[in-house]
Amino acid sequence: MQARRVVLGLVALLTVALLAACSGAPVESGSDAAAGSDAASGDAASGAVELQLMGWASSEAENDRLQSVVDNINEAQDGFTLTMNLVPDYDTKLQTSMAGGAPPDVFYIDSFKFPDLVASGSVIPVQNIENPDDFYPNLREAFSSDGEFYCPPKDFSTLGLIYNTDMFDAAGLEYPTTDWTWDDLHAAAEALTDAENGVVGLALSPDMARWLAFLYQAGGSVVNDDFTAMTINSPEAQEALAFYVGLVQDGFAAQPADLSAGWNGEAFGQGAAAMTIEGNWIMPFMTDQFPDINFAVAELPAGPAGKATLSFTVCYDIPANGKNSEAASQAVNLLTNETGMAAWTDLGLAMPTRASLRDGWLEQYPDQEAFLNGAEYAYPWQFRPGFSDVLDTFNSGLQEAMAGTKSVDAVLSDTETVGTEVLNR
Amino acid sequence: MATGIKQQDRQDAIAGWLFMTPTLIIFGIFVFIPILFALYFSLTDWNGISPPGEAAFVGLRNYQDVLFGGGIRQQDFYKALKNTTYFALGVVPVQTALALFLAVVVNQRFLRFKSFFRTAYYFPAITSSVAISLIFLFLYQKDGLINEALSFVTFGAWKPVAWMADARGIFHIWLNWLGVNSERVPWLANTSLLGLSVWDWISGPSIALLAIMLMNTWTTIGTLMVIFLAALQDMPPQVYEAAQMDGAGTWTIFRRITLPLLRPTTFFVVTLGLMGTYQVFDQVYVMSSGGPAKTTLTVAYLVYRSGFNNFEMGMGLAVAILLFIIIFILTMIQRRVTEGEKA
Numbered sequence: 001m002q003a004r005r006v007v008l009g010l011v012a013l014l015t016v017a018l019l020a021a022c023s024g025a026p027v028e029s030g031s032d033a034a035a036g037s038d039a040a041s042g043d044a045a046s047g048a049v050e051l052q053l054m055g056w057a058s059s060e061a062e063n064d065r066l067q068s069v070v071d072n073i074n075e076a077q078d079g080f081t082l083t084m085n086l087v088p089d090y091d092t093k094l095q096t097s098m099a100g101g102a103p104p105d106v107f108y109i110d111s112f113k114f115p116d117l118v119a120s121g122s123v124i125p126v127q128n129i130e131n132p133d134d135f136y137p138n139l140r141e142a143f144s145s146d147g148e149f150y151c152p153p154k155d156f157s158t159l160g161l162i163y164n165t166d167m168f169d170a171a172g173l174e175y176p177t178t179d180w181t182w183d184d185l186h187a188a189a190e191a192l193t194d195a196e197n198g199v200v201g202l203a204l205s206p207d208m209a210r211w212l213a214f215l216y217q218a219g220g221s222v223v224n225d226d227f228t229a230m231t232i233n234s235p236e237a238q239e240a241l242a243f244y245v246g247l248v249q250d251g252f253a254a255q256p257a258d259l260s261a262g263w264n265g266e267a268f269g270q271g272a273a274a275m276t277i278e279g280n281w282i283m284p285f286m287t288d289q290f291p292d293i294n295f296a297v298a299e300l301p302a303g304p305a306g307k308a309t310l311s312f313t314v315c316y317d318i319p320a321n322g323k324n325s326e327a328a329s330q331a332v333n334l335l336t337n338e339t340g341m342a343a344w345t346d347l348g349l350a351m352p353t354r355a356s357l358r359d360g361w362l363e364q365y366p367d368q369e370a371f372l373n374g375a376e377y378a379y380p381w382q383f384r385p386g387f388s389d390v391l392d393t394f395n396s397g398l399q400e401a402m403a404g405t406k407s408v409d410a411v412l413s414d415t416e417t418v419g420t421e422v423l424n425r
Numbered sequence: 426m427a428t429g430i431k432q433q434d435r436q437d438a439i440a441g442w443l444f445m446t447p448t449l450i451i452f453g454i455f456v457f458i459p460i461l462f463a464l465y466f467s468l469t470d471w472n473g474i475s476p477p478g479e480a481a482f483v484g485l486r487n488y489q490d491v492l493f494g495g496g497i498r499q500q501d502f503y504k505a506l507k508n509t510t511y512f513a514l515g516v517v518p519v520q521t522a523l524a525l526f527l528a529v530v531v532n533q534r535f536l537r538f539k540s541f542f543r544t545a546y547y548f549p550a551i552t553s554s555v556a557i558s559l560i561f562l563f564l565y566q567k568d569g570l571i572n573e574a575l576s577f578v579t580f581g582a583w584k585p586v587a588w589m590a591d592a593r594g595i596f597h598i599w600l601n602w603l604g605v606n607s608e609r610v611p612w613l614a615n616t617s618l619l620g621l622s623v624w625d626w627i628s629g630p631s632i633a634l635l636a637i638m639l640m641n642t643w644t645t646i647g648t649l650m651v652i653f654l655a656a657l658q659d660m661p662p663q664v665y666e667a668a669q670m671d672g673a674g675t676w677t678i679f680r681r682i683t684l685p686l687l688r689p690t691t692f693f694v695v696t697l698g699l700m701g702t703y704q705v706f707d708q709v710y711v712m713s714s715g716g717p718a719k720t721t722l723t724v725a726y727l728v729y730r731s732g733f734n735n736f737e738m739g740m741g742l743a744v745a746i747l748l749f750i751i752i753f754i755l756t757m758i759q760r761r762v763t764e765g766e767k768a
Contacts, residue, residue: 098475
């Protein structure tokens with residue numbers, strides 16, 4: 001009986017301890033928050049504000065470079081200390097931290113997600129952006145809402161035509177020039193295809209983020225300028241999609257999966273395709289994984305309506321209701337002013353978004369001129385909130401069209417239907 | 426005397442509850458309350474980013490959109506339900522039968538290296554499903570090991586397929602062999618049922634989904650085998666001896682004695698299988714993200730996609746609640762069927 005009492009007593013004690021631990025948590029975090037706001041209000045007196053920068057993890061070289069840029073910034077001023085937090089599965093982490101009311105002080109926003117985040121009211125414009133007119137206008141526009149420039153782009157990439165110079169030499173073909181048209185691309189893809197050895201002229205992914213360049217080259221568009229009506233079911237779009245899908249059905253191009261590769265760059269590196277369409281990110285990938293492949297970059301060929309490409313860009317923004325908006329804005333400016341950006345883009349992984357840095361960067365990376373020239377005629381990879389459904393529908397249709405189980409017309413009309421639904425939501 | 430027993434009972438009850446309290450608290454905080462929250466937010470238009478308090482109450486609108494809305498949300502939901510159902514119909518019977526077979530094999534008294542086989546079959550079950558999925562991505566490549574092996578076994582007659590990029594439904598492929606397709610029989614494509622055409626409904630799992638089904642079967646068999654094995658080792662030996670005395674052969678013993686005695690275990694294994702397959706997520710997340718052409722979009726992946734890609738957490742939670750209801754109903758039906766057989 002005595003032992004029984006002891007056991008009961010122990011269980012009761014444990015239960016109480018557990019309850020206490022549970023109820024204790026909020027009190028503790030409450031005092032944390034209080035300490036945080038003390039630090040924010042009296043940062044001059046009590047030292048530097050702690051700021052957290054959240055982004056997605058990339059290659060080691062990239063992460064190290066960003067760390068050194070951040071270190072320089074921390075040394076250069078006493079107002080704040082910036083800590084980097086590079087995470088996998090970034091979008092989910094950012095979203096949950098915002099919903100939980102504790103977002104990081106500075107974070108990346110991809111241009112495609114920007115409209116959704118602005119619509120949700122969870123981000124605000126960075127204060128006093130330094131020399132805003134220096135950013136390329138189309139990139140500035142990508143991060144503007146209702147005419148207000150929200151966040152300075154940290155870098156950008158455009159799509160270019162990547163080609164294997166050895167394969168061109170072997171086939172006796174001239175290298176792509178800036179005057180290339182769709183016909184030249186088609187002819188080269190045909191000449192470079194070597195079915196016996198499993199080599200196709202062009203690796204093409206079933207992805208709107210590649211095909212869209214062709215749509216713009218054909219003079220088409222996805223949606224009208226004020227986002228009230230879908231314009232994707234047009235003769236221009238039919239022409240662009242028929243050309244894209246036709247290359248695959250003629251056997252001159254193939255999607256990466258059919259070349260036993262995870263993405264275009266891998267297919268190109270493995271020598272299964274003589275050309276592909278990708279952005280600047282393919283450069284470090286090729287150097288790391290396929291250093292023996294000789295290749296070069298050209299501008300995308302012009303379509304019936306002229307030149308066009310897509311730009312992919314990411315900015316640094318700050319959260320709404322943030323405790324340290326002022327210090328965070330200062331940090332963003334130090335990251336994206338001429339000095340900060342040059343220190344970052346000098347690594348050559350992505351291009352500076354400031355026009356004033358163009359020439360200096362080009363001197364260092366002359367082989368990437370084609371990408372940089374694309375900035376002149378690039379369209380941002382961006383639509384409006386809720387467009388993920390449209391993207392999914394189109395990509396799903398494009399996969400079927402490439403496999404030959406769906407017609408080009410059906411892909412476009414399905415996309416138009418879903419797009420109209422999204423616009424009317 | 427009587428009161429003494431009552432007192433004892435009451436003390437036992439108090440002790441029981443006390444012992445249960447830590448679990449109940451943890452269960453309440455991490456399971457029960459979140460479920461209530463999910464139920465509530467499925468009735469709001471919460472986008473999953475803004476503070477949850479700001480979400481507007483919209484009643485049953487999310488459910489209405491998903492079940493009868495007529496738009497892309499309805500289409501995606503039934504597409505996901507179709508894929509998941511094909512997944513369950515393919516995986517559950519096969520994994521149950523194979524697990525039972527393996528359990529019977531490794532339960533043989535005279536089998537040598539018994540523990541080696543038991544370990545080997547159980548091994549995939551204790552490996553992280555993400556790691557397995559990543560490895561299988563390589564195996565399923567067009568020039569990957571699986572195509573090579575199939576080609577070797579069939580003396581080169583097998584044409585390599587890019588498993589994870591192939592959206593063709595296997596019933597569609599078979600129907601095509603029989604000369605039936607949506608062009609020859611237009612009503613199949615023109616008759617629409619719940620947002621999908623009849624032709625879409627009868628697609629069968631796509632090659633990509635089939636690839637995930639095969640992998641999933643392989644990883645789950647081990648666990649189910651162990652459950653069957655435990656049940657087999659609990660079988661009363663007298664019954665078997667009696668059957669042998671009556672002159673029953675091996676097959677008769679298996680069919681007339683082992684299977685009926687295993688019925689509760691089979692119910693358990695099939696229930697686990699149904700719940701597991703209807704919730705399949707991680708393999709899809711790692712291997713295909715719902716593609717190609719949405720043929721590996723499962724209900725659980727749709728929940729994630731709505732909440733985190735499309736910023737429609739309320740919608741995603743509505744799908745999650747519907748998934749719960751579907752699994753609940755299926756388990757009830759299955760229970761009825763199992764009990765009906767007994768009577």
